[in-house]
Amino acid sequence: VQLVQSGAEVKTPGASVKVSCKAFEYNFVSYVLHWVRQVPGQRLQWVGWINPDNDNKKYSEKFQGRVTLSRDTTANTVYMELSGLTSADTAVYFCARVARTTMVVDGLDVWGQGTMVTVSS
Amino acid sequence: QSVLAQPASVSGSPGQSVTISCTGTDSDVGKYNLVSWYQQHPGTAPKLIIYKTTERPSGISNRFSGSKSGNTASLTISGLQSEDDADYYCSSYAGGSTLVFGGGTFLTVL
Numbered sequence: 001v002q003l004v005q006s007g008a009e010v011k012t013p014g015a016s017v018k019v020s021c022k023a024f025e026y027n028f029v030s031y032v033l034h035w036v037r038q039v040p041g042q043r044l045q046w047v048g049w050i051n052p053d054n055d056n057k058k059y060s061e062k063f064q065g066r067v068t069l070s071r072d073t074t075a076n077t078v079y080m081e082l083s084g085l086t087s088a089d090t091a092v093y094f095c096a097r098v099a100r101t102t103m104v105v106d107g108l109d110v111w112g113q114g115t116m117v118t119v120s121s
Numbered sequence: 122q123s124v125l126a127q128p129a130s131v132s133g134s135p136g137q138s139v140t141i142s143c144t145g146t147d148s149d150v151g152k153y154n155l156v157s158w159y160q161q162h163p164g165t166a167p168k169l170i171i172y173k174t175t176e177r178p179s180g181i182s183n184r185f186s187g188s189k190s191g192n193t194a195s196l197t198i199s200g201l202q203s204e205d206d207a208d209y210y211c212s213s214y215a216g217g218s219t220l221v222f223g224g225g226t227f228l229t230v231l
Contacts, residue, residue: 034220036167036222043124043210043222043223043224043225044159044167044210044212044222044225045222046212046219046220046221046222049218049220058217058218058219060219094166094167096166096167099169099172099178104218105155105214105218105219105220106155106157106172106173107157107169107171107172107173107178107212108157108159108167108169109169109172109178111166111167111168112166113166114166
């Protein structure tokens with residue numbers, strides 16, 4: 001069981017970034033996937049979640065309006081797109097799976113390796 | 122969603138026990154038994170060590186235990202080992218299908 005994320009990105013201020021997270025060796029539609037970011041040296045921040053089964057989503061108020069989560073069930077992949085990038089968005093972005101199939105918000109037991117997004121002019 | 126309060130750092134000697142607190146409100150930690158704890162070593166993804174406030178995932182040592190009293194959850198690590206030297210984060214369900222994390226605690230094994 002693993003989640004594999006796309007590679008590092010470098011973006012200019014004002015641009016958008018789209019990060020992918022591909023699931024392996026489990027039933028993709030059975031587990032909600034969350035996105036969490038971590039500015040270097042700082043705490044974990046919750047971004048939002050998507051249910052790959054029914055495409056339901058929930059976003060953190062902090063990112064509402066700038067973040068879009070999507071999924072492709074044929075590719076066992078979820079995506080996080082963040083727009084209006086500023087230097088404050090420079091961070092590692094993780095996808096992570098809930099521990100139990102019946103839960104939308106739960107402990108996150110399988111994590112992707114993280115994707116570094118750097119915003120710089 | 123506000124941040125759950127954790128001490129910035131704690132320390133202990135090998136073999137000792139340490140407890141890390143995670144203080145929220147009666148809208149998150151105090152209301153739901155859905156607190157999780159994560160261990161994170163530098164440059165790696167967080168690792169789930171406690172979920173549902175007191176449950177350990179398969180493969181996690183019984184040296185790690187979780188508890189809760191009121192609006193404060195706690196992680197206790199007994200028999201400290203050098204590999205426990207890491208950052209620890211709590212999280213809690215915060216209602217409305219949202220999740221909130223703590224500020225993180227750095228554990229130093231002396």
